[in-house]
Amino acid sequence: MGIFRGWRLLFLSLPLLVFVPLLFSVSELHRKPNLEQDLSKNHAKKFDHLVLGPAAGQGLPNRLQCQGLKALNKTHSLPSSRMLSSSDNISFVTVFAVYNSSQIACRDDKLCNTVIVGNASYNKVERSMAILDTFINFIQVSVPKSNVVILSDPASELPIHRNNVHLLHIHGDYSREKLMLQRIKSYIAFLETRYEEYIQRKNHLDNYIFTDSDVAVVDDLGDVFKKYPDFHLALTFRNNKDQPLNSGFIAVRGTPDGILKAKIFLQQVLEVYNSKYMKASRMLGDQLALAWVVKSHPSFDVKRFTRPEAFLDEIHGASVLFLPCAVYNWTPPEGAGQFHGMPLDVKVVHFKGSRKRLMLESWNFYTSYAASDYSDMLCLILRSGRTKYDF
Structure with missing residues (x-):
């Protein structure tokens, strides 16, 4: 009887043994990097701690291979080896707006509750600033001699005091409902200003990379301008019939012709936006x-979006380079190649939607262990990217 009673207790305790790992906090993950946590099947639930699942792409060639949180075949260059790269003429440009919820009565817990990541606690506004700060951190490690330009509403108070980070106020409607529309307008205004300054004073022109602020640049992007010397602007694409282009990464060559052609191209996008997609x-x-402008060009072959290879095409007078999202705009889990893991040469990770906590957690993981490269951190991202978090 004692033997049967023991087996019964063991059987009843099995569910606890399976789900106890999910209860560990992020701080526990940092203290025990080899801890294996089960990925919840309830994708609708948001978690306030990292939840690790299996790493997609295991056994596939040219994909990141992970053993726990240890990368087996991924090596990024040390930041010090990039100091002499040509990337010192790159400026990263992002549009950023703060929506202050402090004046809203705390009738809704979602507006008032803070979230904790590592040792830091954030309210709703502080979360946005933390994401922006982490965005800058990744750039300054991966492309250390580049500049960061933040385009924002003059009414926004952004306490940013960082080396090589510049705040530029551009008037417009930065409300949540119009932010994507305003982003295109702000990009156009920025390029217009750079072009006029060059014409009037022959100012130095950088190569420009326009990105969302919830991206992590994890490798030097100078190769885009060296490897592909003939494009005016570059877009990232994925194998998606209705939304093949993602606007979270747009590169513009820093020449008068490149800036002018990119500005005209984006003006066409803005016109289509206003006339067809205001809803x-x-x-x-x-x-x-973006997709309408590109696909409406008579000679454009949309089948090229199905192959994850960079290609060049002329669209309405501009030489446009199309770069695969899988490398230059990889998103867990909805980016191209999501079911096939992370490419070894990934350069930009895009933490869309509910993955923003993961962006902060990834940076904390990288700095906590003083890693020499991003390899293990990429395993953390790969194994955590299918979960919805509370950010």
């Missing part, structure tokens, strides 16, 4: 307008 102005309108 999607809060989200996706810019991507739908």
Whole structure:
């Protein structure tokens, strides 16, 4: 009887043995990097701690291979080896707006509750600033001699005091409902200003990379301008019939011709946005307008979006380079190649939507262990990217 009673207790305790790992906090993950946590099957639930699942792409060639949180075949260069790279003429440009919820009565817990990441606690506004700060951190490690330009509403108070980080106020409507529309307008205004300054004073022109602020640049992007010397602007694409282009990464060559052609191209996108996709102005309108401008060109072959290879095409007078999202705009789990893991040569990770906590957690993981490269951190991202978090 004692033997049967023992087996019964063991059987009843099995569910606890399976789900106890999910209860560990992020701080526990940092203290025990080899801890294996089960990925919840309830994708609708948001978690306030990292949840690790299996790493996609195991056994596939040219994909990151992970053993726990240890990368087996991924090596990024040390930041010190990039100091002499040509990337010192790159400026990263992002549009950023703060929506202050402190004046809203705390009738809704979602507006008032803070979230904790590592040893830091954030309210709703502080979360956005933390994401922006982490965005800058990744750039300054991966492309250390580059500049960061933040385009923002003059009414926004952004306490940013960082080396090589510049705040530029551009008037417009930065409300949530019109932010994607305003982003295109701000990009156009920025390029217009750079072009006029060059014409009037022959100012130095950088190569420009326009990105969302929830991206992590994890490798030097100078190769885009060296490897592909003939493009005016570059877009990232994925194998998605309705939304093949993602606006979270747009590169512009820093020549008068490149800046002018890119500005004219984006003005066409803005016109299509205003005329066809205003109902999607809060989200996706810019991507739908981008796709319309590109696919409406008579000679463009949309089948090229099905192959994850960079290609060049002329679209309405501009030489446009199309770069695969899998490398230059990889998103867990909805980016191209999501079911096939992370490419070994990934350069930009895009933490869309509910993955923003993961962006902060990844940076904390990298700095906590003083890693010499991003390899293990990429395993953390790969194994955590399918989970919805509370950010």
